[in-house]
Amino acid sequence: MRRQRGPAAVKSLPFTPILLRPLPHTVAPFPNEKLDSYRRRLAAANQLPDYRNIRIPSRWLLSPLDELERLELLSGQSRRTLLWAIPELRHYDPEIAPPLKYSTNLNRRACDRCGWQAGSAGQPIYVEVRGLHDNVCIRHRRWLTGGKTDPYEQIDVSATPEIVRAQILVNRLERRLGISFFAPRYRLCERVWSEIDRRGLIRTERDAIFQRIYRPDPNKLLDRFGPVQRFERAARFPQTARFTQFILTQSRQPKEERAVAHLTGVIHLDFERAFPMDRRPRSITIPWLRKLLVDLVEAVATDPLESRLRETNRLWLSHST
């Protein structure tokens, strides 16, 4: 008996319309995950080479759904979960999750161990960095911020509790002052501190930490701009955190008291007490340092910060030798 055939397939249509439907395997989004990273992981979990083809199945049939609705449908995750986890989606529904107050647009890999625990199965997860102060996974004691080469290698800092404590300190400052106030001020303090560090005035502590975290490859020459930079930044982090706290404390005094402190050089004395110098600097360095500290405290005290930033940068660069 002949099988009854259905209607013949229409071959003249230039496309096969496909409707979006939930993918067989879902993936939970990671906190602060980048949209691209989530899409890639969702595609990989379903063994699809490219997310774009799932998202826009047809070039001719335009989908009336927005990015968030499409992702809800494909992933099967709730709207609330997606909105809270992925900052880039928040503008679609600020009622549920308000957009971030401070955005760096910088991304890095999430802590690999946190990723494994969240079920990443070894797939890299990229997250948005909260600010330049966001460097360490406290739970797993890992330095996460990348360097110029091999940016994804994470450093085990369990042998240096100072670095973990520094992250706890800056997190506390961030919570107390608010991210949009704290993050740009930390960035400024970090730049100034690295300039002080570059002159080799206060190095003992950071060198000792560096020795404990950096294991050079004996077969390679030391590369100043390679992975070492990342270790140096990690080793500097405890001092940078304390320096930021010091400057913030100074800047919170009333304007009149600050003016007196600047005139009498009290800030500089307090600074030397908090950060003892390894050696007496050259005679021109002390006035430079004193002016740098005064300008930095005033810049940090000013709100908004941006107008003062340029001035401080100019001062900072013009005296660089």
Ligand SMILES: [Zn+2]
């Ligand atoms: Zn972790």
